[in-house]
Amino acid sequence: xxxxxxxxxxxxxxxxxxxxxxxxxxxxxxxxxxxxxxxxxxxxx
Numbered sequence: 001x002x003x004x005x006x007x008x009x010x011x012x013x014x015x016x017x018x019x020x021x022x023x024x025x026x027x028x029x030x031x032x033x034x035x036x037x038x039x040x041x042x043x044x045x
Contacts, residue, residue, distance in 0.1 A: 011021020019026065033040040 009020040009022075011018055011023055013019070017026055029035060031041050031044060033044060035041055
């Protein structure tokens with residue numbers, strides 16, 4: 001399987017979160033349940 005080419009980026013801060021520049025990937029969720037519990041997460045709606 002081919003690997004993706006990574007582009008060197010400049011890190012920036014968004015609020016208290018570092019984005020880019022080698023920072024880990026950040027994911028935001030609007031759920032109030034454990035997302036591993038798919039049924040409870042789906043029942044929030």
